[in-house]
Amino acid sequence: AQKVTQAQTEISVVEKEDVTLDCVYETRDTTYYLFWYKQPPSGELVFLIRRNSFDEQNEISGRYSWNFQKSTSSFNFTITASQVVDSAVYFCALSALIQGAQKLVFGQGTRLTINP
Amino acid sequence: DTGVSQDPRHKITKRGQNVTFRCDPISEHNRLYWYRQTLGQGPEFLTYFQNEAQLEKSRLLSDRFSAERPKGSFSTLEIQRTEQGDSAMYLCASSRGLSQPQHFGDGTRLSIL
Numbered sequence: 043a044q045k046v047t048q049a050q051t052e053i054s055v056v057e058k059e060d061v062t063l064d065c066v067y068e069t070r071d072t073t074y075y076l077f078w079y080k081q082p083p084s085g086e087l088v089f090l091i092r093r094n095s096f097d098e099q100n101e102i103s104g105r106y107s108w109n110f111q112k113s114t115s116s117f118n119f120t121i122t123a124s125q126v127v128d129s130a131v132y133f134c135a136l137s138a139l140i141q142g143a144q145k146l147v148f149g150q151g152t153r154l155t156i157n158p
Numbered sequence: 159d160t161g162v163s164q165d166p167r168h169k170i171t172k173r174g175q176n177v178t179f180r181c182d183p184i185s186e187h188n189r190l191y192w193y194r195q196t197l198g199q200g201p202e203f204l205t206y207f208q209n210e211a212q213l214e215k216s217r218l219l220s221d222r223f224s225a226e227r228p229k230g231s232f233s234t235l236e237i238q239r240t241e242q243g244d245s246a247m248y249l250c251a252s253s254r255g256l257s258q259p260q261h262f263g264d265g266t267r268l269s270i271l
Binding site: 075088149 | 189200201202206208214247249251256257259
């Protein structure tokens with residue numbers, strides 16, 4: 043069975059601080075995808091990144107960076123120089139390919155609050 | 159691209175009533191997914207369509223739930239004889255292909271009185 047654990051329920055930092063959101067996953071599949079989504083107060087889930095299980099290169103996109111470590115089954119997300127607009131709930135997700143469906147298994151989310 | 163569109167945004171109904179939600183995916187996306195999200199939790203998979211075929215249903219989907227995608231375009235999710243436990247956000251997502259990211263709509267928030 044697939045499982046995603048986001049141990050940090052809530053994080054609160056002051057603007058301009060760096061913050062890392064942790065994600066640990068469990069799967070028996072050799073091929074899988076990992077995702078991060080952002081859910082602002084308005085409610086929609088916004089896709090941030092997808093990483094496949096064969097690509098362990100870290101990725102940077104502006105102030106966002108992701109660290110994928112297969113050895114520890116982790117896919118952590120760092121926001122550098124955080125801004126108030128980064129306040130949201132962030133979800134890590136794992137895709138399980140079942141009967142041709144890319145079923146996403148989500149963690150419980152981390153509520154990030156950036157204080158001015 | 160226009161995004162995934164869901165209607166209505168909010169639905170308030172009395173226990174025992176039937177409700178139907180609609181999802182319009184991104185036009186060229188042939189895969190469509192429904193998820194349910196309760197307060198403080200991540201979304202949970204409900205069902206999946208590839209074109210008009212419903213290929214996967216979660217055990218969360220009791221026999222009171224039914225989903226259709228009649229022409230492989232929009233989809234509807236119906237809940238019959240609603241119960242308090244059905245109160246949740248119902249999210250629809252679509253994707254271009256099997257390994258492509260899923261793009262989500264704004265969701266329909268269901269409240270059962």
